[in-house]
Amino acid sequence: MIEIDAVTRLYGHRVKAVDNVSLTVENGRLVVIVGASGSGKTTLMRMINRLVEPSSGTIRIDGCDNRELPGPELRRRIGYVIQEHGLFPHRTAAENIATVPKLLGWNRKRRDARVDELLSLFHLEPSRFRDRMPHELSGGEQQRIGVARALAAKPAFLLMDEPFGALDPSIRGRAREDLLEIQRRLSTTVVLVTHDMDEAIVLGHKIAVMREGRLLQYAPPAEIIANPAADFVDELLGGDDKAFRMLSLDTVDRLVENGPAHGSPVSCNASLKDVLAEALWSGRDTLPVEKDGAIIGRVSRDCLIRHAARPAS
Amino acid sequence: MKISIIVRWSLLALLVAFIVSPRRFAPIFEPFTQNGAPAIYTQTSLLSLTLSHLAIVVIATTAATIFAVGLAMVVTRPFGVEFLPLSRSIANIGQTFPPVAVLALAVPMFGFGPIPTLIALFLYGLLPIFENALMGFSTLPPNVTEAARGVGMTGAQRLAQVEFPLAFPVILAGIRICVVISLATATIGSTVAAKTLGEVIIAGLMSNNTAFVLQGGLIVGILALLIHDGFVMIERAMARRTGRFHVRRTAETDGEHP
16 A cells, blocks of 8 residues: 655745645555646656655555665665666666566576566567567567566566557557556556546546646546546546546446347457447447357447446536 | 778788888888988887887776776766866866876976876876766666666666666777877877887987888877777677667667567
């Protein structure tokens, strides 16, 4: 658990980069801090592993003040994924991944095993990628090596600063899915910073919206969409297509009902938004839903549309 | 590329052959002599002069490198920033002070011999190495230094494992400049009894023997050329390893590898 308690960070004497922010990140959750540049979101995250020291307030990690350990030691326990990946250009992919284990004094054999394990986890074949230099990797591969490096010493916490910002839009979606998958599997507690509300909604169990150093709202995505706490949050959401954002939060397996339906089936993991789009496009009132290749029922267009309505608050 | 390598190796072979047995080359230098003067300098063996010349350059450059790189490291740390202007002036004074003047001042203190020359070369070499090291340490990619901090490296670990290796190619370029300058400048050391190839040149000037001046100058020139090339090759190899030449290429193919 990360407890941020009344934290303020001053730059100079007056400018408050972060202004009296309190929030708690429960273990195993993925929290996204979203805001424009200069909103203090990155500063807030960097105070967790003390790359920036708070001017006042405290941050507790699993109940312990994060100032109890020296900075470098604290940071070895918290995975950190930096903007633009920040791989060490003079070290191979394997050496990059093994950075923290090496700092922690793991022996060679244990490091090598961990490197291969992580490369496989990120769908990079160890024998092909181990000895590549960062400049020999594509943007997507660099990004995965960057996350693998952060996870190498099995930290319970992971901080990510715009981890997908440098990626092509075409592979960004896939990278996000991979992150969600890995987060679920390892149940790492993740704090991720982004300026992109869409990304926040897709990834976050909870979203913290920041503006000018202040925390405007801290809530699950559905609540942020349904009840934005301030005009600014509403603005970030883009106003018009909230219904579709709402639909994008859920997968169709929740709405499956019994009964026949015609045409090609949709996957039970597809988002409501994609399924509704398919229903509208193919002109069908009901669609069959499949799971692992077998039809498990159907979903109706009316039911989907009902789910797009603003929840009663 | 192939041809240039052949040229370099032949040049090196020629140089070694000349230094080891200069007498065989006498016919080439004879046209530059007058009144039957000797074509080849024989008072001291060219081999021992060359080795001593190189030794003086290596010692002076090594000392200048240690001092200048150390200084650059200090002034790029948070605690050393205040010393940046001071160290810049030290390096600049070292460069502006003519080596001949340094010799003149050092001889009364240290006497004749190699020491005044070593001092002059040391001072003269500080600036290029210091400026390059400073550039190397202060133009590191910010996300890489940030990553080094983020993974939990201490200040010393960051310096040794990330900052120094990344700045090294730039530092090496400074050392290269320093070595080339020193190779040429070391010749004046012979005026104060340092054993360098300057001895041959000075002997030629004193006895009006162009052949001596020519062979002394040629050895120094070819040495400088070959050493310069060697450095450039090492710098290139390192830059290739860290991908500095590939920046544009990776930016274009920023997708999955085939």
